[in-house]
Amino acid sequence: MAIKTAICSMIAACWRVFARPSVHYSLGFLTLGGFIAxxxxxxxxxxxxxxxxxxxxxxxxHEMRDNPYExxxxxxxxxxxxGVRASCPDCHVPHxxxxxxxxxxxASKEVWGKIFRTxxxxxxxxxxxxxLAGHEWDRLKAxxxxxxxxxxSAESMDITKQTPRAAKLHETFLxxxxxxxxxxxxxxxxRLPDMTGVEPGWTASAIx
Amino acid sequence: xxxILFAALVLAAAVPALVTGVVAADxxxxxxVSSGPHPIxxxxxxxxxxxEIVDDVKRVRNYADQPPxxxxxxxxxxxxxxxxxxLTCHDRRNTEGSQAPMVSVxxxxxxxxxxxGTVSPRRYFCTQCHVPQTDAKPIVGNRFxxxxxxxGAGPAKEGxx
Numbered sequence: 001m002a003i004k005t006a007i008c009s010m011i012a013a014c015w016r017v018f019a020r021p022s023v024h025y026s027l028g029f030l031t032l033g034g035f036i037a038x039x040x041x042x043x044x045x046x047x048x049x050x051x052x053x054x055x056x057x058x059x060x061x062h063e064m065r066d067n068p069y070e071x072x073x074x075x076x077x078x079x080x081x082x083g084v085r086a087s088c089p090d091c092h093v094p095h096x097x098x099x100x101x102x103x104x105x106x107a108s109k110e111v112w113g114k115i116f117r118t119x120x121x122x123x124x125x126x127x128x129x130x131x132l133a134g135h136e137w138d139r140l141k142a143x144x145x146x147x148x149x150x151x152x153s154a155e156s157m158d159i160t161k162q163t164p165r166a167a168k169l170h171e172t173f174l175x176x177x178x179x180x181x182x183x184x185x186x187x188x189x190x191r192l193p194d195m196t197g198v199e200p201g202w203t204a205s206a207i208x
Numbered sequence: 209x210x211x212i213l214f215a216a217l218v219l220a221a222a223v224p225a226l227v228t229g230v231v232a233a234d235x236x237x238x239x240x241v242s243s244g245p246h247p248i249x250x251x252x253x254x255x256x257x258x259x260e261i262v263d264d265v266k267r268v269r270n271y272a273d274q275p276p277x278x279x280x281x282x283x284x285x286x287x288x289x290x291x292x293x294x295l296t297c298h299d300r301r302n303t304e305g306s307q308a309p310m311v312s313v314x315x316x317x318x319x320x321x322x323x324x325g326t327v328s329p330r331r332y333f334c335t336q337c338h339v340p341q342t343d344a345k346p347i348v349g350n351r352f353x354x355x356x357x358x359x360g361a362g363p364a365k366e367g368x369x
Contacts, residue, residue, distance in 0.1 A: 075284050163264045163280060168307065187286060187293075195291040202305030203296075 049104065055087040061114060064088070067125050068190050077189045091147045091189065092136070099143075130193035137182055145181035152181070169202060258342035267341070270354050275337035276309075282340055287333055294334045295327065 017024050025033075051057060059065035069088070072078050077086040094100050112118075119125040119132075140147065154174055159167035173179040183201030186192060262281045269276060285293040297306035315331040316323050 163262060165264050165280065165307075187291070188284070192286055192291045194289070200296040200302060200305070203302040 049100075052104070053089045053093055053100075055089065058088040063114070063119050063125065067119075067122065071190045075189050086151070086189070090150070094143070094146060095150055099146075126193075133186075133190075133193050137186060140182040141180060148181040148185070173201065258344035261341045261343060270352065272355075278338050278340040280340070282335070287335065292327075292332060292334070294338075299327070 021030055055069075059069045072088075077091075079085070093103055117124075119128050154170075157170065159170055162170065169184070173184065174181070179201045183204070186195075186198070186200075260281055261279060264279050266279060267277045282294075287293060295311070296302055297308040298311050300310055302308075303310045311327055311331075313323070315327050316325070318324060318328045319330060
């Protein structure tokens with residue numbers, strides 16, 4: 001009984017301080033303390049956020065290391081003449097803070113998937129690949145291929161340096177805004193799932 | 209006595225290895241691989257990697273049935289059960305948007321000569337016949353003359369492209 005009363009009175013004392021801190025502590029202490037606490041909290045939050053935004057973090061799970069990462073290594077976004085490469089978050093996480101937080105909240109589903117082993121074998125991954133790829137296509141379609149354009153800008157694209165074929169298509173579809181990157185450039189960094197029913201960008205509008 | 213015998217045996221066993229070692233180091237004929245005039249134990253600098261020809265210009269066919277060459281890059285083109293990347297441009301349905309040549313109708317026929325509605329499974333794997341080229345110089349000469357040159361009808365041509 002005595003212990004219970006002691007705990008109750010302690011909680012009450014804490015609440016009194018918490019409810020009216022300026023009665024108990026100086027305003028200077030509270031301001032400065034609040035500022036420092038804010039810096040520590042914000043710094044810690046951002047550090048943790050950025051830590052989850054690295055390739056090392058992505059491939060710390062075998063699902064990502066053995067499947068998409070292995071495939072990426074073959075492609076031009078990993079190995080090329082200039083040695084500039086894209087890492088996972090470059091394409092899969094928006095750079096802007098608000099968009100990034102929104103994507104990170106969505107990504108909590110991926111933690112769920114990890115815990116319940118949604119794609120923990122190659123077979124499960126392949127079975128689910130069309131759905132997962134579909135999410136990324138939809139996302140890039142909705143934001144006008146923002147993550148592509150973080151590096152590849154239409155303004156800086158010198159189409160005279162492209163093959164006539166590429167130049168023609170970019171003129172027809174990209175510069176007019178009729179299509180966005182992902183409409184035609186699917187599966188450039190990973191293998192494609194069963195594409196039955198997914199028309200290439202240059203066809204989708206032509207086929208009635 | 210036993211010790212001397214043992215030493216002699218060891219020496220006898222080691223001699224062939226020593227001899228081959230010396231021969232290899234001298235550049236004498238050792239084991240060879242057919243692709244190069246050098247002992248397989250010798251490190252040789254890698255050959256120059258030749259550039260792919262990606263100029264989008266159609267090349268002449270040396271004979272009527274020759275599968276046309278691919279004049280563009282096909283790096284990472286996926287041709288499997290899920291998708292045939294070539295057909296995303298060269299399939300009948302896709303040529304308007306891509307302005308690529310359509311696969312020949314011969315590709316629609318199955319092995320019994322029945323014409324199907326789309327590319328026949330036996331013609332699905334494009335790179336079995338169609339290949340890109342590099343600017344590598346031929347290692348051996350070639351005295352191929354095309355049909356017209358043999359008949360003397362066209363301009364005499366030594367060597368095919």
